[in-house]
Amino acid sequence: MSDFSNLLIECFRNYNIWFLSIIIVLQCIGIPTGASLLVLASGAFAYAGEFNVVGLLLEVWFFAWLGDNIAYIIWKYIGYKVLSRHSKLKVYVDPKILKAEIYLNKYGRRTVFFTRFIMGAMGPFVNAAAGITKYKLWTFSLFVALGELFWTCLYLGLGYWFGDSWESIVPIVTDFGQVLTYIAILVIVLYFLIKAVKNKKSKN
Amino acid sequence: MKKNIRVTILSIFIVITIFIIIKQSTIIYFQIKNINLPNKESRQIGNMSTHKWITVKKIAEKYNISEDTIFKTLEIIPVIGDENLYIKDLEKKYNKTPEEMKNNLKKIIESNINIENDINIEGKKDE
Numbered sequence: 252m253s254d255f256s257n258l259l260i261e262c263f264r265n266y267n268i269w270f271l272s273i274i275i276v277l278q279c280i281g282i283p284t285g286a287s288l289l290v291l292a293s294g295a296f297a298y299a300g301e302f303n304v305v306g307l308l309l310e311v312w313f314f315a316w317l318g319d320n321i322a323y324i325i326w327k328y329i330g331y332k333v334l335s336r337h338s339k340l341k342v343y344v345d346p347k348i349l350k351a352e353i354y355l356n357k358y359g360r361r362t363v364f365f366t367r368f369i370m371g372a373m374g375p376f377v378n379a380a381a382g383i384t385k386y387k388l389w390t391f392s393l394f395v396a397l398g399e400l401f402w403t404c405l406y407l408g409l410g411y412w413f414g415d416s417w418e419s420i421v422p423i424v425t426d427f428g429q430v431l432t433y434i435a436i437l438v439i440v441l442y443f444l445i446k447a448v449k450n451k452k453s454k455n
Numbered sequence: 456m457k458k459n460i461r462v463t464i465l466s467i468f469i470v471i472t473i474f475i476i477i478k479q480s481t482i483i484y485f486q487i488k489n490i491n492l493p494n495k496e497s498r499q500i501g502n503m504s505t506h507k508w509i510t511v512k513k514i515a516e517k518y519n520i521s522e523d524t525i526f527k528t529l530e531i532i533p534v535i536g537d538e539n540l541y542i543k544d545l546e547k548k549y550n551k552t553p554e555e556m557k558n559n560l561k562k563i564i565e566s567n568i569n570i571e572n573d574i575n576i577e578g579k580k581d582e
Contacts, residue, residue: 297506299506412498414493414499415498415502416476419501420490427483429479430476430479430483444462447461447462447465451462
């Protein structure tokens, strides 16, 4: 366990659920805070009898949902205004926003759902895209709630299951998250490669 | 020419990413292979991942034992305020090894389990 992880758990032990909720909300907004690790630890503390596991699940689920919705609202009302102020940036970003809008209208539900727990690293980007493109709030909110329920059950459940040995699962969870992020990067790069090859062929 | 360079760079990037993914996946595979699945004992007191973050005061409340008994089992002569220190901090303060603390805590937890079992057996007898 790193010093940062120890500091996180020390703060969590001192401020309990309030600290956890702030960390979760910040992570959903896009600031990496180590919320997954803390949720895992909180599951283990629930097994040790420090928290009621059902109450904890509902709280973590609610704050994860709240964080995603705050991120959506920030990007919807502030993000676009900030981008619009810089004309050069606007010219560059506008076509991309249009593309994101088309994509979200087609695959928005499954994208929002799966980026909550399988492709968790992509979550903040999807929140931003949904906010900027003014994706339907109710649909976004509903699929965020469903996805975050899986995320909460997964991490809290793992912590609860491993109990006092929860630290032994941390490297696997961290490495697994990294692999998923690399896979996401690979998919994006592959997309650009295919696009570049197609462009080259059409010009030839 | 520019397009060729772009395709080459992207191809190299893809190869590197695939290499990293394979490497990380192998590490995860061996980690999963070597992990001990939790059992009742390891969940209650495994590698002290939760217990090191619990104070003597909380342990006393949880297992309904006096703080003095816990300190006695931990082989610590306490000063005022020690009951509010985490086990990991007590470990440092009194130069105890994690193994010593774990074994002593195990005694407390096991004695509590034995008491609970005795109560259950007596309860069944009464029925």
